[in-house]
Amino acid sequence: MMIKKAQSQKTGAFVLIVAGSGLAIGGLVMVGNNSEEYGGETYATDDDKVATGSIMFFGGILVGLGSIPLFISSHKNREAALLGMRATSVKMPGQNGSMQVVPQTQLTLTIPLGR
Secondary structure, eight states: OHHHHHHHHHHHHHHHHHHHHHHHHHHHHHHHHTEEEETTEEEESOHHHHHHHHHHHHHHHHHHHTHHHHHHHHHHHHHHSEEEEEEEEEEEEOGGGOEEEEEEEEEEEEOOOOO
């Protein structure tokens, strides 16, 4: 459950970062196509398209930045459901009725519920 949630958050974060990059690049192209350079100075040829391109660029930056919290929460949720292995020792009855220590591999699934 936690791993599935982390995967969907990561997918959503990638969608946001790709969409934000597309908007930002599209805005830069729109501004670049509607401005000309004369003597080292840049002048807009179509103010409406330059304004729209600027809004697209900065909107794309904001959408891309919106992916950061999703990446962070995805990482936290993935680590919340950790599957781990460790070696432990278990006392087991042996021959002659005595107890002997036997090494065992322990598989653990940690899901913190108190957060």
